[in-house]
Amino acid sequence: MNIPILRLALRSLFGRGRVWLLLALPVVLVVLSILLRLASTGGTPAGAQDFLQVFGIGIVVPLVTMLATTTLINSEFDDGSIIYLLSKPVSRVTIIASKALVVLAAATVCGAVPMFVAGLVLTGGSGGVAPAGLVAGLVAAAAYVGIFIGLATVMKRSVLGCLLYWLIWESTISSLISPVKWLSARAWGDSVMQAVASIIGDGRPPVPSPYAVLAAVVALAAGVVLAGRRLAAMTLSED
């Protein structure tokens, strides 16, 4: 890890106007959970888990991760400002790994931790829903970081690509075509959620949770390595 790059990434994420967008999503998540708690008299752990899966893993975690990844990685690739980091005695993989670490930290603070808080609000600590939300949020975030970075290496204007990937692949196709769950960050998060919460609710988790964790780690590592390789050949301008 490289300290100046970590500091720069933190400034880039939290020192600009977009920090409000980053913070708005978790606030909405927690506020919604409070409203749900107030509205329903007998909130069940299963209901809380559903809410966290649909709104937390389905929306807040991918959006927060997308915002952080595109700010720190994709847009710097696209506009060429990454050159200032590349022309320094720092290895390519360290550059990307440092940035990925900050993205993960942001996803933890603005995605996984709010899921924990929302879980506590909804269940008051029963059924293990809150810690399940934390762990599942982390696993999904790790997978999304890797996937979004990977997209940045194969497309030119990748911010739109990330958005389309999330809308089409994760939100639509993976719920329509069952085998896609093996390749879906959302399904991995759901699986971990169900395994940790250990609620016998709506059947088995989509995929075995060890596989889900492993897949998320592989996706993250693959994204970092791919991006490092893409950085191995850069031009100063289009000439």
Place this chain on the structure above:
Amino acid sequence: MSDLQLTDVSRRYGNVVAVAGVTMHIEPGITGLLGPNGAGKSTLLSLMAGLLPPSTGTVTIGGRPTRGNVEIYSQIGLVPVQESLYDFLTGEQFVRLNADLQRIPQPDAATKHAIGLVDMAAAADRKISTYSKGMKQRIKVASALVHGPQVLLLDEPFNGMDPIQRRHMMGLLTSFAESGRTIVFSSHILEEVEQIARQIEVVVAGRHAASGDFAEIRRLMTDRPNQYLVRSSDDRRLATLLLAEPSVRGARLRGTNALEVEADDLGRFAQVVPRLAREHGIRIIELTPTDESLESVFSYLVNT
């Protein structure tokens, strides 16, 4: 120690050849990389900076390859052309970032010094997003100089600068070169290059077209055959008279009311035409150079 050596360097993108078989030896001092847009100047600078792997050939600085060796960047300062930089930082924070990334011993003092060099101390606390184009260019140069590199590479450094900023930047590069460092900058403007560059390397269509000091390059560019279109009150007689002049290579009637002339020596030809016209009472209606564009100058260089 700070010599930049390119040996038979080529770079292909699929079937497209961006740079073909370039061999250059660049010594300390200022070298201008001159060529029309799209000639491969940026690709060449990227190859020099080790950002882009050559398809064939090698690039070395002081004998060490620039590729696959990130430690070489402590020897290189790079000023890219694009304006996008971390513009949520202040100028000082940006230069300091570069100092920190270079892990130099006294980053604070070096940052101050570099900002002073480009005359940006007054605006150093402002966010880069508020800077003008010329100020951005200067802060980029400060960030590239902060670690005192042996080699400074600049991509179109004078783009978007007004004449005063340009003169200031030229002075800065000149003084940096006087301390024994190697400076390479790209440009598509001959006048810009010949003002400060001791050595000029001309690149056209990815090839190394010419090399020399500015006097040689200027001679190559102006002493080439020039084409003119002349309209006069008596084209046929004018053609006869012109052909007697040693500076004129050829004259051809075009249609009924125009004359195409090819001349060798621009200076001489410019005197000959009015003299002949005056002596023989021929009225010149129009005299237009037909291939003055830079591209034709470059294509001439490539073909010789």
